[in-house]
Amino acid sequence: xxxxxxxxxxxxxxxxxxxxxxxxxxxxxxxxxxxxxxxxxxxxxxxxxxxxxxxxxxxxxxxxxxxxxxxxxxxxxxxxxxxxxxxxxxxxxxxxxxxxxxxxxxxxxxxxxxxxxxxxxxxxxxxxxxxxxxxxxxxxxxxxxxxxxxxxxxxxxxxxxxxxxxxxxxxxxxxxxxxxxxxxxxxxxxxxxxxxxxxxxxxxxxxxxxxxxxxxxxxxxxxxxxxxxxxxxxxxxxxxxxxxxxxxxxxxxxxxxxxxxxxxxxxxxxxxxxxxxxxxxxx
Amino acid sequence: xxxxxxxxxxxxxxxxxxxxxxxxxxxxxxxxxxxxxxxxxxxxxxxxxxxxxxxxxxxxxxxxxxxxxxxxxxxxxxxxxxxxxxxxxxxxxxxxxxxxxxxxxxxxxxxxxxxxxxxxxxxxxxxxxxxxxxxxxxxxxxxxxxxxxxxxxxxxxxxxxxxxxxxxxxxxxxxxxxxxxxxxxxxxxxxxxxxxxxxxxxxxxxxxxxxxxxxxxxxxxxxxxxxxxxxxxxxxxxxxxxxxxxxxxxxxxxxxxxxxxxxxxxxxxxxxxxxxxxxxxxxxxxxxxxxxxxxxxxxxxxxxxxxxxxxxxx
Numbered sequence: 001x002x003x004x005x006x007x008x009x010x011x012x013x014x015x016x017x018x019x020x021x022x023x024x025x026x027x028x029x030x031x032x033x034x035x036x037x038x039x040x041x042x043x044x045x046x047x048x049x050x051x052x053x054x055x056x057x058x059x060x061x062x063x064x065x066x067x068x069x070x071x072x073x074x075x076x077x078x079x080x081x082x083x084x085x086x087x088x089x090x091x092x093x094x095x096x097x098x099x100x101x102x103x104x105x106x107x108x109x110x111x112x113x114x115x116x117x118x119x120x121x122x123x124x125x126x127x128x129x130x131x132x133x134x135x136x137x138x139x140x141x142x143x144x145x146x147x148x149x150x151x152x153x154x155x156x157x158x159x160x161x162x163x164x165x166x167x168x169x170x171x172x173x174x175x176x177x178x179x180x181x182x183x184x185x186x187x188x189x190x191x192x193x194x195x196x197x198x199x200x201x202x203x204x205x206x207x208x209x210x211x212x213x214x215x216x217x218x219x220x221x222x223x224x225x226x227x228x229x230x231x232x233x234x235x236x237x238x239x240x241x242x243x244x245x246x247x248x249x250x251x252x253x254x255x256x257x258x259x260x261x262x263x264x265x266x267x268x269x270x271x272x273x274x275x276x277x278x279x280x281x282x283x
Numbered sequence: 284x285x286x287x288x289x290x291x292x293x294x295x296x297x298x299x300x301x302x303x304x305x306x307x308x309x310x311x312x313x314x315x316x317x318x319x320x321x322x323x324x325x326x327x328x329x330x331x332x333x334x335x336x337x338x339x340x341x342x343x344x345x346x347x348x349x350x351x352x353x354x355x356x357x358x359x360x361x362x363x364x365x366x367x368x369x370x371x372x373x374x375x376x377x378x379x380x381x382x383x384x385x386x387x388x389x390x391x392x393x394x395x396x397x398x399x400x401x402x403x404x405x406x407x408x409x410x411x412x413x414x415x416x417x418x419x420x421x422x423x424x425x426x427x428x429x430x431x432x433x434x435x436x437x438x439x440x441x442x443x444x445x446x447x448x449x450x451x452x453x454x455x456x457x458x459x460x461x462x463x464x465x466x467x468x469x470x471x472x473x474x475x476x477x478x479x480x481x482x483x484x485x486x487x488x489x490x491x492x493x494x495x496x497x498x499x500x501x502x503x504x505x506x507x508x509x510x511x512x513x514x515x516x517x518x519x520x521x522x523x524x525x526x527x528x529x530x531x532x533x534x535x536x537x538x539x540x541x542x543x544x545x546x547x548x549x550x551x552x553x554x555x556x557x558x559x560x561x562x563x564x565x566x567x568x569x570x571x572x573x574x575x576x577x578x579x580x581x582x583x584x585x586x587x588x589x590x591x592x593x594x595x596x597x
Contacts, residue, residue, distance in 0.1 A: 016403035020409045031419075101316035233420050238424075250430070
């Protein structure tokens with residue numbers, strides 16, 4: 001609103017900052033509490049009035065060391081990384097091609113795709129896992145990371161294709177027509193002319209696919225019965241049901257599962273808002 | 284995204300008429316580029332739905348899921364599921380859960396979006412932090428909240444006791460009166476950033492001179508919101524509500540790790556029931572039948588919402 005005046009900080013702006021900080025304290029309390037729990041020994045937490053800040057004399061990172069030693073967290077994180085990058089890269093390629101086609105050519109698929117997107121959101125994952133298991137069991141792909149990657153790609157693609165269509169819509173068709181008159185083939189035009197212009201779209205798709213694949217629990221749980229093939233989310237879930245939960249260790253594992261997405265998110269978040277803006281608000 | 288539900292409109296003029304061979308080549312090219320998308324959607328949607336529907340019509344003790352043909356066809360699963368009074372309860376709890384998540388998540392998302400649309404120092408750091416819960420894996424969210432909501436040592440009880448809102452500890456997840464609230468809270472936390480993201484994007488697209496003009500006409504802050512901001516937000520907001528709503532309606536990742544559907548079925552939504560029928564009782568046919576019923580209900584809700592979303596966009 002007050003962009004023109006924004007060079008000088010007004011008291012009102014500092015007030016907004018104060019409000020934002022107060023809101024963040026409430027909204028991010030769960031994250032704070034995870035960190036806090038992970039650095040305080042379990043026995044000090046099991047009281048009816050736990051300390052609200054880590055006590056200086058007993059705070060330590062021991063829980064991280066213990067949990068890394070007692071469970072294959074590193075391996076689980078690595079499996080998650082493979083699944084996540086595999087999913088994100090394949091999704092980007094598929095949805096760029098699909099989004100370009102939906103944007104530039106009028107086919108019946110265009111109408112069907114919007115419906116498909118919403119329909120895919122509507123399907124209960126718990127209904128799908130039995131058939132998905134059957135499919136991959138008959139293909140002999142249980143305990144195979146590719147199975148998890150493929151299912152996650154399938155879960156991501158309806159949305160990301162629609163997202164990419166929005167980004168391609170924003171690029172004037174004249175640009176590629178000019179390139180094609182110069183004798184470029186369609187696919188080469190796409191690669192050399194369109195893809196460089198799609199960078200914000202690619203970043204948005206990448207972030208979305210990463211968050212979805214990294215957070216997936218149901219599919220990985222179903223397709224990976226073998227604990228050494230688990231992803232980090234399946235590993236964490238295995239803590240929760242235990243008879244006496246090691247809260248410090250669980251929260252330490254939880255933090256470790258968040259950090260990679262956090263880093264990714266901080267870098268790509270500006271694209272995300274821009275991406276949503278150009279991809280979504282057209283009418 | 285806003286025009287997902289609208290019949291596809293072409294924003295560009297149709298291409299000039301070309302020779303037929305060219306048009307045909309274009310068609311082949313268009314469809315071949317779509318093939319991977321269609322294959323991916325088919326893998327997760329078309330074929331699994333076929334198997335699920337097939338399964339829902341099979342009777343007998345189903346043990347071999349890979350060869351469904353050997354089991355007799357029957358309508359028995361549907362008859363059992365629909366006459367079971369529990370189904371209505373499951374549907375009701377799914378609706379309570381969905382509304383209970385979407386309303387607060389939207390309110391928080393909208394408030395935050397309005398705040399983040401203003402200019403203030405440090406906004407570049409505040410914004411990613413405010414959106415952060417979106418990036419946290421659902422299972423980690425569940426783990427954090429199962430600890431915070433713990434009946435004996437949970438910090439939420441401690442804070443509520445400290446400010447005097449409760450006198451005794453509440454067993455949030457273990458009591459059937461509070462369990463639904465207790466699974467709604469983490470879900471809200473995970474879902475509000477999506478609303479913020481969509482709404483911030485929509486707010487940034489509103490031209491600043493509209494506010495200028497409204498101020499010159501003497502519009503109050505509320506009137507500016509009512510007549511400038513809200514009309515621009517309506518369509519994206521409606522769409523985000525529908526997308527989130529159908530997603531939450533069949534959400535599993537928060538309820539199951541926290542309560543498993545208990546206590547006393549207090550948090551058994553349709554999604555949890557589908558899972559429990561299949562993996563606790565191994566009644567695959569009934570599980571699939573409930574799944575199909577869920578799909579039909581969600582589809583009906585979607586059609587109803589679809590109309591209002593489309594109206595909101597015109």
